[in-house]
Amino acid sequence: MSWELAQGLPFLPGCVFRDPTKTSFHRSQTLGYKNGFAFSQLPTVGIGGERLYENQLSQAELDELSKTGPTLTYGQAKRAPPSGFLPAYVAFDKKILRFDAYFQEDVSLSPEEPYRIRQVCIYYYLEDDTMSVFEPVVQNSGLPQGKLVRRHRVPKNDHGDHYHWKDLNRGMNLTMYGRTYRVVDCDPFTQVFLESQGIELNPPEKMVLDPYTELRQTPMHKYITPTDFDQLKQFLTYDKQVLRFYAMWDDTENIFGEKHPCIIHYYLADDTVQVRQVYKQNDGRDPFPILIKRQRLPKTFVDKKKTFPNCVLEISDQEVLEWYTAKDFAVGKSTTLLGRPFFIYDCDEFTRNFYRDKFGITDFQPVEIEKNPQEEVPQVIPPYNGFGLLEDSLQNCFSLLPKPPRKDVIKMLENDHKVLRYQVALESPNPEDRKRRFILSYFLSNDMISIYEPPVRNSGIIGGKYLRKTRVAKPGSTTENTTYYEPSDFTIGSTVEVFGHRFVITDADEYVLNYMESNAERFPAATLQSLRDHFRPRRVVKETANSDIxxxxxxxxxxxxxxxxxxxxxxxxxxxxxxxxxxxxxxxxxxxxxxxxxxxxxxxxxxxxxxxxxxxxxxxxxxxxxxxxxxxxxxxxxxxxx
Missing domain, CATH: 1.10.238 (Recoverin; domain 1)
Structure with a gap:
């Protein structure tokens, strides 16, 4: 049987024939490399090079591919974009319909108001079809006002329907949770929106007012007062309005009296007067806030008997014919208040405007007050007592709590641990003191001087610290003009006077010369030259010892x-x-x-x-x-x- 016939037999045991001419049994390669990267591919032939029918296209598929040639080249054609969709929460975001409405509420147990009218605002939110009811706050209403219905979808009936903006209109009754609201009007945005949606709006209605609220706003007094002067009207008209005058109280007639500057306040609300005294710093007087307390001041008294107990009874209207008013005060005029003469020399701007509008007065030229120039007491600084530094003692003259004098921190940091040392001899008429030698140290950080005496055995004098660190002033210095010793004052052979003792500079460290030469612009030429002349022999000896010439x-x-x-x-x-x-x-x-x-x-x-x-x-x-x-x-x- 040939191989073609064997291919048509069923795949059953005993019905399979092997091709005796087949000699290759290997599998085709499915792995490969491209540009250095490994990739897999489908096999093109089967084992031994047999034809693979599973990977071959049928004739119908080939015909279909021939018809869709561009698709193979450019891929599948793109679908048309869907129509635009904008959700409601985006399209109607922050768009709200507002309706003005009111509802009537019965009032029990009140003979004055059988019912009350409460005005509300109904808001409809287009983004999620929710509604809320808000009542504006009315002062002194005594009712809990504000949000009456929270924002949510309000049910329309018992069938589960909810209110929609198509159900709202002007001139209609709207029932929510057993309460009926009468919608009377809406805002311009709501009107434009509803008309754009094809809804015909009813004509607006007038808002009904609460009768009891209107009754409370009507004035209670329907009669005319018999006099034009009303204290309540005066208080309501001139409350917190005060006239201010600047005056001088002349008390020079009394012993140790003087002129006191004062401020007179006239309160227009009740025609009371208050006088305050102006105090200056360090004027030697206790700062009492008020000279004359706020009260009505009498101007003219009734003729009274000498036995009237003034110290017991207060002054009333029966004892006074005339009280002080705003007409009794004027710039450049003297007035007597409770026995004290006051001369008014100026006033503030509000007082000028009040007199200009009320009385037609336009002359407010301030009067110059003669002020006795206060003699300046010269500050006499006491002489230096010798204790401590001059600056520390001087601070006690400036304040009760003396502060330490300021230090030059930059100078202290730059010259820290820099000390100029000199050898000095005591100038004394005693022969024993002439032999004593001292070491004078000058500290550049704070310009202080210390003196130390090296101990000498069998000399009979205990050496050690002779003068602790302190600033030494030059002879003739005063407290006002103090000059201290400086490095430029220390020359070889010069005399330094320290608290009554005279010292003669005989020698110095070589560091002193090196420091002055490095800062030659800060020291006089004579000081530098004296040190150079003093150290020249030593330098000659050193150069001679270190050189061969x-x-x-x-x-x-x-x-x-x-x-x-x-x-x-x-x-x-x-x-x-x-x-x-x-x-x-x-x-x-x-x-x-x-x-x-x-x-x-x-x-x-x-x-x-x-x-x-x-x-x-x-x-x-x-x-x-x-x-x-x-x-x-x-x-x-x-x-x-x-």
């Missing part, structure tokens, strides 16, 4: 010139014995090295009353220095020829 010739020449100057200065010191000076130095130099320690050298000079605190001798000692606090006394003794 000798400078002995320059130093010797300078030394010779300085010795000549010192000898001329020592001629004035006639009490010095040159022979004793030579012998003292030779005895101290026991090893014969020709040098002595600087401390020992200065001690010998002080014992012989040699004025080492002078500028020339200080320069000579510096030139005789040979490093490490050693001094070559042979060069120094050349200034004292034996």
């Amino acid at each position: 000798p400078t002995l010739a320059t130093s010797k020449q300078e030394l010779d010139e300085l010795i000549v100057q010192v000898q001329e200065e020592l001629k004035l010191q006639k009490h010095l014995n040159n022979k004793n000076i030579w012998e003292a130095f030779l005895q101290c130099d026991k090893d014969g090295s020709g040098t002595l320690d600087k401390a020992k050298f200065l001690a010998v000079c002080d014992s012989l009353s040699v004025p080492t605190n002078t500028i020339l001798l200080n320069k000579l000692i510096d030139l005789c220095s040979c490093g490490e606090d050693k001094i070559n006394y042979h060069d120094f003794l050349r200034a004292f020829p034996s």
Whole structure:
């Protein structure tokens, strides 16, 4: 049997024939790669390359595809867009129909009103067909008003129908929950909307008013008062209207009397007068708020007996013929109130307008009041008592609660831990005090000075803190014009007076010179030059020690010139014995090295009353220095020829 015949046999056991010519049994590939990405595809042939009838199109499908060629190219044709639909909650958002209506309510147990008319507003919301009823608030009605029917769909009948805007019109009765409302009118938007929907509106009706409310609004008094003057009318017309006058109470006739500025208030509501006294700051008077309390002031009294008890009974209309009125007050006029004379010199703008409209007065020129110029008491600052700083003591003169003086914070931050140190000697007639040496420290952060005395063994003087940190004023400074010592005042050889003690500056730290040279624009040239001259010998010695080029010739020449100057200065010191000076130095130099320690050298000079605190001798000692606090006394003794 051929293969074509075998294909038509039913698929039953024993009826299947295998093609003996078939040699390929592999499956076709369904995976592939494109642009580096793996993708799957349907097989084109079956196992062994057999034809797949499941993936082939029939003739009918091919015919249909041939008819719809553009669809294969451009895809399915787009459907026409649906017609536009706008929901009601969008189309009628915030669109409300308003109707004016009223309803009649019976009133029981009231002989004055058998019924009352209550006016309401009916709102219909088009977005969801809901309704609400609102009653405007009426003052003093005594009824709970406001929202009578909350917003919801109102039932129309018992069949489940609800009110629609087509059911509303003017001139109709509308029943909601057993209460009948008479619709009389609507607003313009409601009228336009209903007419646009083809509804014919009834003519509007007049709103019915409540008879009892109208009765209450009618005046109760239907008679005419017999007089034009009515206190109630005056109170209602002139309530909170006050005339204000500026006056001066002259009390100079009495002992210790003076002129007091006052303000007179005239209350138009009840013709009462009040006088208030104007107080100034530090005028020495207790600030009582009112001089004359608000009351009616009598102008003319009835002739009364001397036995009338004024201190017991108050003044009434029987004792007074005339009271003060607004006509009795005018600018530039004097008036007497309760025995006190007041001169009115000005008034405010409201008072001017009242007199201009009421009495036709136009002259309101203010009167100049002669004021005695108050003598200014000069503030005398007491002299400085010596305790504390001048600024702290000065604050006690300005206020009862003194405040600390302000500090220069920027200066304190910039110059923190910056101290200028000087060596000073005490200038005293006692020979023992001349040998004492002190260290003066000047603090740049707050311009304070402290003095410390280094302790010396076996000197008989306890060293330590001589002066704590404080600001030292220059001699001749006053409390009003205070000048303090500054770094520019400290030169080599200058004298500093500290609370009665005089100190002579003999030496300084090298930091002082470096600081002044770095800030040369802030210090005088003389101060800077004195420090340079003082430190020049030391710098020459250092440069000589650190360099290989000798400078002995320059130093010797300078030394010779300085010795000549010192000898001329020592001629004035006639009490010095040159022979004793030579012998003292030779005895101290026991090893014969020709040098002595600087401390020992200065001690010998002080014992012989040699004025080492002078500028020339200080320069000579510096030139005789040979490093490490050693001094070559042979060069120094050349200034004292034996």
